[in-house]
Amino acid sequence: MGAAGLLLATPAQASPKEDPTTLTDPTTLTGAEIKRIREQQAPKPAWKIAVDFAMSKRGTPYVWGGASPSGYDCSGLMLxxxxxxxxxxxRTAAEQYGAFSKKIAWKDLKPGDLVFFHGLGHVGMISRPGYMVHSPHTGDVVKEERLSDWRRESFVGAVRPDPKGVRLWARLKEQRSAPAPATFKATL
Incomplete structure (x- = not known):
């Protein structure tokens, strides 16, 4: 370490055009910058990728049996x-529901959960609290819709395809609300 507590490049480490004595100015990273970098590097959970994908398909027509950009049915969109x-x-809503042994109650719904209605004849995905994204029926398009009382009455159950991602996201949210770490000094 140099006299000022900085790491200096030795002549062997410095590039031919670099003078090692000019590397004495530290680059300071604030706690907020460190926090931002950590958040950018955090892995994106599968449920978040799935929600983003489904939301990006809003306006795409419903096509029975569809699972492509030209059109989706409800389970094709989730797939x-x-x-x-x-x-x-x-592939189908009933199979998607049956693929997961743990079922999620209405009161415990989180973004990314698949929600099933009408005797397993329809599936949507929770996009944010109180809303779902889905491909409703022939003549309609993929859209986000508020979870109404009517939906509550026809609710069969829900599953969580990415429980680890939900837990990871909860930890990331805690980290975001935590104070920024102390400022560090780094040298280049």
Missing amino acids: RAYEHGGIELP
């Missing part, structure tokens, strides 16, 4: 959304 997040789902 492709989670596929983008690295999680394989079965």
